[in-house]
Amino acid sequence: MLKKYKNLSNYARTSISTYGIILLAFVILFPLQQAGALSYSFSGMLVPICAYIVMAISLNLTVGVLGELSLGHAGFMSIGAFSGAIAAVSLGNGTPDVLRLVLGVLIGGVLAGISGLLIGIPVLRLKGDYLAIVTLAFGEIIKNIVNCLYVGVDAAGLHFSMTDVASLHMTNGTVILKGPQGAVGIPKVASFLSGIILILITLFVVINLVHSRTGRAIKAIRNNQIAAESVGISITKYKMIAFITSAALAGMAGAMYAMNYSSIVAKKFDFNTSILILVFVVLGGMGKFFGTIVATTVLYMLPEIFREFGEYRMLIYAVVLIVVMLATNSSGAKMLKDKIVDFVKNLFARSKNKKVEAGGADSE
Amino acid sequence: MKNFKKVLAVAVAAVMMAACFASCNGEKQTGIRVGGIGPITGGAAIYGQAVKNAAEMAVEEINALDSDIKFDFKMEDDEHDAEKSVNAYNTLKDWGMQILMGTVTSGPCTAVSTETNADNIFTLTPSASSTDVIGGYKDEDGNTIERKDNVFQMCFSDPNQGTASAQYISEQKLATKVAVIYNNADNYSTGIYQKFDAEAKARNLEIVSVGTCTDETTDFKTQLNAAKQAGADLVFLPIYYTPASLILKQAKDIDYAPKFFGVDGMDGILTVENFDTSLAEGVMLLTPFSADAEDEKTQNFVKNYKEKYGDVPNQFAADAYDCMYALYELCKAQGITMDMTAEEINDKLCAQITADDFTFDGLTGTGMKWSESGEVSKAPMAVVIENGEYVGM
Missing domain, CATH: 3.40.50.2300 (Response regulator)
Known part of the structure; x- marks a missing residue:
């Protein structure tokens, strides 16, 4: 069966492994969660893990498939999170939860996609390190803009201000976003089920994009931009497609994330969060979605599992991160692993041979 | 070889999930379980650490008293981040937390107090001073967010x-x-x-x-x-x-x-x-607190804290110390026992803390009272620094 699996096309293998693990996780965990058999701690982590998986897959599209290092991915998450939150709050308590969630996520995705377009125009003219630094700068700009943005809603509609709450000029309304104090009173409508659906949508979009004509063009740009240009591939167009898709998906993840917490602050979506997601991608493997899903889940849960170690928790987390990176990527570790695998194989082979020999001796 | 890596990854993930499923509640309960949340690591660690130290000290003292009220105290780290704070809160819930003394900082506390409000777990925060923590605060234009009616503050609100x-x-x-x-x-x-x-x-x-x-x-x-x-x-x-x-x-x-x-x-x-x-x-x-104050309570606290942890306690430590003693008084007044559910405790403590005749004397003020709004009322104290010391004005 393994052989059959190996003989499948790359597309089929990626689809089976990624959809498979997500559906498997859902089939096992959803009934357990409904029955209350999961610990509060684990149950509480399900939605953020889903959001981070979507973040990591979307970043993998930029970093792994397009081959451009982006250090401002949390900025798109931020745009999605705050616009989604504003949409959900302003829809009011009378609206069904599902509608608030779906509209919030959609609006978050669309706005993040538009900002991806606006940011992409100047950014994608650059390459390599320069592009990385500029994305970092845009991430910080987004954070700082949200930090001085005030938004409220009352009977007359939405009010925006860049100075303070008083200048919103509202009466008997709800202040949604209060600059550095963040957004409060967000309805908690995100659920594990919706998180899984969002991951499946993301996988569907990304896997099909990667394995389409567009995806091949994007990969051609990654492998050799000059060669790609020489055969008539429009560099800007395909870079833009990848970048905007990535931004829009990050925005949807952000909206989902925001609607799992009653309050969020702009500070959360800073450089550190961008790097955290990049770590998920690097450990999961460039352009590999199955690996990204597993790496995100494991790395998200590690600090929580390490709570038992008390104050040394983050130190141990950092050490584990270093060890895992070394173990999966250094050539020395690979050689060691190969040796171990060979040794185990030989062991099996020898014991088999012995059995055959022994059997042969018996029969004589 | 690729498969080896995958199998390994899946195996590791499976082990971790198994570890998470089992809600470890192994420790024997010796008192009312009070959880604490605050930044023990990261940029704001100085505040969380002070709260942790002072709260642990207070719990030791309370448990040594000749009284029916005993506390089990456990503090979890949130790195001054709302998401981590909610994770810490869930971990404490698995531990069997009945009362929350936290969280230390405002941003994370706003997220966590919504959870404690939904779960009916009594919450007294030592130092989260934003009004979003308690909710229900009306500004001049009548704009408001819902009051979280089981959340109270020990510190002044902003x-x-x-x-x-x-x-x-x-x-x-x-x-x-x-x-x-x-x-x-x-x-x-x-x-x-x-x-x-x-x-x-x-x-x-x-x-x-x-x-x-x-x-x-x-x-x-x-x-x-x-x-x-x-x-x-x-x-x-x-x-x-x-x-x-x-x-x-x-x-x-x-x-x-x-x-x-x-x-x-x-x-x-x-x-x-x-x-x-x-x-x-x-x-x-x-x-609300000056380590140089003359009264006996403060002097004892500062002396013991210095002996135990080697530095002068700050206002966060004093707030946390007061929180634990306030919880002690509240529990004593209502006869709380450790086998009650968090919900029962919540109802009783909410009624007690807002009761007309309940006042609390601590390090950060005397005759403290709480209203339905969750805010504490105590006299603000202004000090001026003279010769390197706080002097009351």
Whole structure:
């Protein structure tokens, strides 16, 4: 069966492994969660893990498939999170939860996609390190803009201000976003089920994009931009497609994330969060979605599992991160692993041979 | 070989999931389970650490008392992040937490108090001062978020500090022209400034210059020069003590010597490393706790804390210490036992804390009372720094 699996096309293998693990996780965990058999701690982590998986897959599209290092991915998450939150709050308590969630996520995705377009125009003219630094700068700009943005809603509609709450000029309304104090009173409508659906949508979009004509063009740009240009591939167009898709998906993840917490602050979506997601991608493997899903889940849960170690928790987390990176990527570790695998194989082979020999001796 | 890696990854993930499924509740319960959440690591660790130390000290003392009320205390780290804070809260729920003493900082507490409100777990925060933590606060235009009716604060709320500062400055006639430097990227600082601004206007206190800074600002000369040129004779600093120490230093460099007035975040300025404390002479601050206070309670607390942890406790430590004793008094008054559910305890404690005849005397104030709004009412105390010590005003 393994052989059959190996003989499948790359597309089929990626689809089976990624959809498979997500559906498997859902089939096992959803009934357990409904029955209350999961610990509060684990149950509480399900939605953020889903959001981070979507973040990591979307970043993998930029970093792994397009081959451009982006250090401002949390900025798109931020745009999605705050616009989604504003949409959900302003829809009011009378609206069904599902509608608030779906509209919030959609609006978050669309706005993040538009900002991806606006940011992409100047950014994608650059390459390599320069592009990385500029994305970092845009991430910080987004954070700082949200930090001085005030938004409220009352009977007359939405009010925006860049100075303070008083200048919103509202009466008997709800202040949604209060600059550095963040957004409060967000309805908690995100659920594990919706998180899984969002991951499946993301996988569907990304896997099909990667394995389409567009995806091949994007990969051609990654492998050799000059060669790609020489055969008539429009560099800007395909870079833009990848970048905007990535931004829009990050925005949807952000909206989902925001609607799992009653309050969020702009500070959360800073450089550190961008790097955290990049770590998920690097450990999961460039352009590999199955690996990204597993790496995100494991790395998200590690600090929580390490709570038992008390104050040394983050130190141990950092050490584990270093060890895992070394173990999966250094050539020395690979050689060691190969040796171990060979040794185990030989062991099996020898014991088999012995059995055959022994059997042969018996029969004589 | 690729498969080997995958199998390994899946195996590791499976083991971890198994570890998470099993909600470890192995420890034997020896008292009412009180959980604490705060930043033990990261940038705000100094606050979480102080709360943890003081709360553990208080629990040891309480458990040594000859009383039916015993506490089990466990503190979890949240790195001053709302997401981690909710994770920490869920971990404590798995542990069997019945009361929450936390969380330490405002942003994370706003997220966690919504959870405790939904789960009916009684919450008393030592130091999360934002009104979003307790909810239900109405501003001038009637804008509000829902009150979380089982969440109470031990510290002053931000607006109270801002209002009290403006009141104090105008009543004591400390100044006529005031300059403000606040951190507009910070929840706490912005909250205080807004209320100070409103109250100052109401009291005809003239604000002649408003300077802003962020967490990363280290050069305040522009803001100080603006204040100097506007002729401000008092500079109000609703910020934490580390940037405040830089401001004092740089004000001296440009020969600007107004009065400086801070709030509780200024507490700790005398302990900043390599800071010339003579610069802080004459600085006034509004703080509920001073480690140099003469009363027996404070002196004992400071002595024991120093013995145990080797440094002088700050206001966060005092707030946490008060929280544990307040919980003790509340539990004693209602006869709480450790086999009650969190919900039962919540109902009883909510009724008790807002009861007319309940008052609490602690390190940070005497005759403290709580209203339905969740805010504490205690007298604000202003101190001035003289000869490197806090002196009451």
